[in-house]
Amino acid sequence: MTDRTDPSRxxxxxxxxxxxxxxxxxxxxxQAGDPAITDISQQPWSQYLGPGVDAAPYGVPSxxxxxxxxxxxxxxxxxxxxxxxxxxxxxxxxxxxxxxLCFERHHGGVAEVDPGMYRLMxxxxxxxxxxxxxxxxxxFPRENHAYFLECAANTGMEWRGAQLNGxxxxxxxxxxxxxxxxxLRILLEQAGVKTNGKWILPEGADAAGMTxxxxxxxxxxxxxxxxxxNGEALRPEQGYPVRLVVPGWEGNMWVKWLRRxxxxxxxxxxxxxxxxxxxxxxxGQARRFTWEMDAKSVITNPSPQAPLTHGPGxxxxxxxxxxxxxxxxxxxxxxxxxxxWHMARMSGPSFTKSMHxxxxxxxxxxxxxxxxxxxxxxxxxxxxxxxxxREIRGENSIYHNNGIQTWYVNEQGVAENVEIS
Amino acid sequence: MTDRTDPSRxxxxxxxxxxxxxxxxxxxxxQAGDPAITDISQQPWSQYLGPGVDAAPYGVPSxxxxxxxxxxxxxxxxxxxxxxxxxxxxxxxxxxxxxxLCFERHHGGVAEVDPGMYRLMxxxxxxxxxxxxxxxxxxFPRENHAYFLECAANTGMEWRGAQLNGxxxxxxxxxxxxxxxxxLRILLEQAGVKTNGKWILPEGADAAGMTxxxxxxxxxxxxxxxxxxNGEALRPEQGYPVRLVVPGWEGNMWVKWLRRxxxxxxxxxxxxxxxxxxxxxxxGQARRFTWEMDAKSVITNPSPQAPLTHGPGxxxxxxxxxxxxxxxxxxxxxxxxxxxWHMARMSGPSFTKSMHxxxxxxxxxxxxxxxxxxxxxxxxxxxxxxxxxREIRGENSIYHNNGIQTWYVNEQGVAENVEIS
Numbered sequence: 084m085t086d087r088t089d090p091s092r093x094x095x096x097x098x099x100x101x102x103x104x105x106x107x108x109x110x111x112x113x114q115a116g117d118p119a120i121t122d123i124s125q126q127p128w129s130q131y132l133g134p135g136v137d138a139a140p141y142g143v144p145s146x147x148x149x150x151x152x153x154x155x156x157x158x159x160x161x162x163x164x165x166x167x168x169x170x171x172x173x174x175x176x177x178x179x180x181x182x183x184l185c186f187e188r189h190h191g192g193v194a195e196v197d198p199g200m201y202r203l204m205x206x207x208x209x210x211x212x213x214x215x216x217x218x219x220x221x222x223f224p225r226e227n228h229a230y231f232l233e234c235a236a237n238t239g240m241e242w243r244g245a246q247l248n249g250x251x252x253x254x255x256x257x258x259x260x261x262x263x264x265x266x267l268r269i270l271l272e273q274a275g276v277k278t279n280g281k282w283i284l285p286e287g288a289d290a291a292g293m294t295x296x297x298x299x300x301x302x303x304x305x306x307x308x309x310x311x312x313n314g315e316a317l318r319p320e321q322g323y324p325v326r327l328v329v330p331g332w333e334g335n336m337w338v339k340w341l342r343r344x345x346x347x348x349x350x351x352x353x354x355x356x357x358x359x360x361x362x363x364x365x366x367g368q369a370r371r372f373t374w375e376m377d378a379k380s381v382i383t384n385p386s387p388q389a390p391l392t393h394g395p396g397x398x399x400x401x402x403x404x405x406x407x408x409x410x411x412x413x414x415x416x417x418x419x420x421x422x423x424w425h426m427a428r429m430s431g432p433s434f435t436k437s438m439h440x441x442x443x444x445x446x447x448x449x450x451x452x453x454x455x456x457x458x459x460x461x462x463x464x465x466x467x468x469x470x471x472x473r474e475i476r477g478e479n480s481i482y483h484n485n486g487i488q489t490w491y492v493n494e495q496g497v498a499e500n501v502e503i504s
Numbered sequence: 505m506t507d508r509t510d511p512s513r514x515x516x517x518x519x520x521x522x523x524x525x526x527x528x529x530x531x532x533x534x535q536a537g538d539p540a541i542t543d544i545s546q547q548p549w550s551q552y553l554g555p556g557v558d559a560a561p562y563g564v565p566s567x568x569x570x571x572x573x574x575x576x577x578x579x580x581x582x583x584x585x586x587x588x589x590x591x592x593x594x595x596x597x598x599x600x601x602x603x604x605l606c607f608e609r610h611h612g613g614v615a616e617v618d619p620g621m622y623r624l625m626x627x628x629x630x631x632x633x634x635x636x637x638x639x640x641x642x643x644f645p646r647e648n649h650a651y652f653l654e655c656a657a658n659t660g661m662e663w664r665g666a667q668l669n670g671x672x673x674x675x676x677x678x679x680x681x682x683x684x685x686x687x688l689r690i691l692l693e694q695a696g697v698k699t700n701g702k703w704i705l706p707e708g709a710d711a712a713g714m715t716x717x718x719x720x721x722x723x724x725x726x727x728x729x730x731x732x733x734n735g736e737a738l739r740p741e742q743g744y745p746v747r748l749v750v751p752g753w754e755g756n757m758w759v760k761w762l763r764r765x766x767x768x769x770x771x772x773x774x775x776x777x778x779x780x781x782x783x784x785x786x787x788g789q790a791r792r793f794t795w796e797m798d799a800k801s802v803i804t805n806p807s808p809q810a811p812l813t814h815g816p817g818x819x820x821x822x823x824x825x826x827x828x829x830x831x832x833x834x835x836x837x838x839x840x841x842x843x844x845w846h847m848a849r850m851s852g853p854s855f856t857k858s859m860h861x862x863x864x865x866x867x868x869x870x871x872x873x874x875x876x877x878x879x880x881x882x883x884x885x886x887x888x889x890x891x892x893x894r895e896i897r898g899e900n901s902i903y904h905n906n907g908i909q910t911w912y913v914n915e916q917g918v919a920e921n922v923e924i925s
Binding site: 116119120125126128130131132133134135136137138139140141142145147148151153154162163164165166174176177180181184187188189191192193194195196197198200202203204218219221222223224225226227228229261262263288290292313314315316318319320323324340342343392393396397398399401428431432434440444 | 572586606650737818855
């Protein structure tokens with residue numbers, strides 16, 4: 084599923100798509116004589132008392148869902164401590180990513196921080212350098228917000244053509260979580276930012292000592308010093324006990340195991356904002372400080388890991404969309420490679436800088452499909468094609484690929500990652 | 505913590521409360537010389553590479569959070585398969601309950617259903633009896649909504665006085681989850697409800713064969729046939745693979761492992777809506793069909809399981825509120841047993857029939873506190889005192905106690921469940 088194939092083989096000529104037969108409005112199969120419901124012996128679970136309330140004080144998924152896990156791509160990186168795994172987007176619905184399935188990206192593995200020994204320092208260009216324990220932080224006002232976190236390199240392998248066969252691998256470096264945290268503004272006000280304090284440098288307590296420069300304007304706007312995700316404590320791999328939340332901006336800036344925030348008068352140009360996380364252009368120049376994640380969408384079902392197994396008839400297509408610049412009021416969907424576009428149905432909460440869920444219900448006639456989705460964000464920006472991005476930015480970068488994704492679905496319902504020429 | 509004590513001992517005379525000293529605006533402790541941040545040897549996790557992305561394909565909480573679990577109360581029931589455990593509300597924040605911590609209530613243990621063998625039948629007063637496989641259900645339009653689920657018996661032990669020492673035990677038969685499901689209306693329309701079809705009887709596939717009568721009006725309004733919670737498949741103890749969602753109504757109606765929906769012309773008066781889940785009044789009469797959960801709130805921090813450990817100064821009080829009849833636009837909080845009420849700060853999404861989060865920040869002067877919260881819902885209804893409820897309904901029932909909860913906090917910050925006279 085994660086084979087590396089020659090991208091050129093995956094370029095799909097729209098001329099090859101069959102001209103779609105007449106729509107056969109097949110009814111969803113359903114009849115009342117099915118012994119699986121009428122014969123009680125086929126429902127063994129109704130014959131015995133099941134496990135009780137002491138079985139799992141902290142619950143886990145059904146054994147039948149054992150395939151629903153984060154996965155990495157072995158050939159992508161040399162080791163796992165400085166690597167990435169991917170959220171199984173094709174197994175999820177709605178807008179919340181459960182904590183156990185939020186993708187991970189580490190630069191030096193997971194820091195296993197003792198919360199009793201946890202400290203957060205604010206220093207640099209401040210009136211009073213401060214150190215907070217975890218208990219200190221709990222004494223400041225908190226807020227609750229759902230935000231997506233997307234790695235800048237999400238969809239990065241697709242810059243040079245369709246490569247990874249599954250939305251988990253092409254688009255799974257994203258999760259969407261409801262955070263509880265303290266506005267960073269409040270903590271900076273406690274320390275007192277000097278008038279020449281124009282930037283902050285959050286620093287992680289991990290072995291990589293992850294750092295990024297963030298302009299003061301963003302720090303004072305909507306950043307959170309977060310300690311809960313989806314109601315409970317942050318998970319270790321997501322920065323337990325405290326991480327920075329930088330809404331709408333690329334994931335590596337959301338420093339995990341947050342240990343220190345230094346205030347300065349200019350950006351630091353540290354490793355992870357120079358040699359990494361800058362976009363190399365065609366002419367060899369690097370775009371720096373490409374913080375915002377542009378509007379993007381992907382169809383999660385059907386997709387290569389989630390084929391259409393039910394045959395022709397009523398079919399639910401679904402996917403997710405997001406923008407680092409606001410909400411997603413609209414997503415368009417095509418099932419014929421762009422000949423016809425349909426407005427998708429949005430369902431679920433619409434929060435700024437949070438994932439949105441869309442659906443498109445149609446009658447599948449059993450002929451091949453070329454599926455695409457196109458997000459519009461609240462600023463009016465429309466998700467571009469991959470070719471439009473390549474024309475401007477070349478193919479040297481692995482970052483910030485928000486191009487339209489195409490899945491080809493054959494007569495058997497099997498889906499494949501392709502591009503359209 | 506779950507000792508059963510003489511409730512009368514817990515009745516608190518407000519006269520006994522010390523008359524609160526002058527507010528000492530202590531600053532949150534924070535100084536820059538703390539060796540825990542300046543001495544790197546005290547941060548061992550920054551000295552070694554931590555676990556990598558293959559460590560846990562499905563992630564779990566930090567070992568430091570091992571105390572954050574569902575708990576039962578041993579003396580409450582004789583066995584665990586027909587029992588209940590409680591959500592650790594005092595350990596959570598925001599409005600989402602993570603799936604692993606959603607309280608459980610079983611009538612015959614957890615049905616371990618094979619999703620491949622799963623069937624849902626709709627029969628009775630319908631034009632066409634239907635049977636759906638799980639794959640069939642996936643072909644109908646879905647919606648996403650966050651709803652609270654509260655057991656009718658939540659806070660039931662408190663009818664006769666303050667008993668259980670912790671909000672996990674007094675109020676923890678509730679969770680709040682984002683569901684993905686099919687409007688029940690759509691499935692009933694497929695079967696075609698006959699004109700005399702006025703009630704439905706959802707039936708579970710568990711050993712208890714759980715059933716409840718629900719009026720057709722509610723079935724066609726906002727009920728969902730749900731298969732995802734917080735983005736992923738339902739957990740086994742929450743009805744995997746399919747449960748009914750009955751927004752705002754008592755939890756036992758949200759039939760788990762949903763196997764069958766029968767349409768009828770009158771209620772069935774089955775066991776769980778006669779001998780159980782009816783409210784016995786003072787005069788021996790039973791209130792039947794008390795479906796809606798009235799507006800309610802509880803302070804989760806501080807509370808008996810979550811004392812104030814930081815001493816006087818800035819203090820964050822927080823809690824949750826909900827109503828089966830709409831949203832919660834307002835929560836009032838008192839720290840002096842009702843002498844003064846303050847409007848709490850609401851933070852986080854406000855959805856109908858969903859949990860809301862409130863905060864109240866204050867300077868604790870170190871003297872004893874009597875904490876209460878009072879929810880107002882969008883219909884104008886105001887949460888009553890427990891004594892007001894007892895006056896009307898007596899003390900024979902264990903159901904539908906939405907009275908105001910009181911915590912007494914002493915000078916050491918230790919909290920106790922009390923009532924005020």
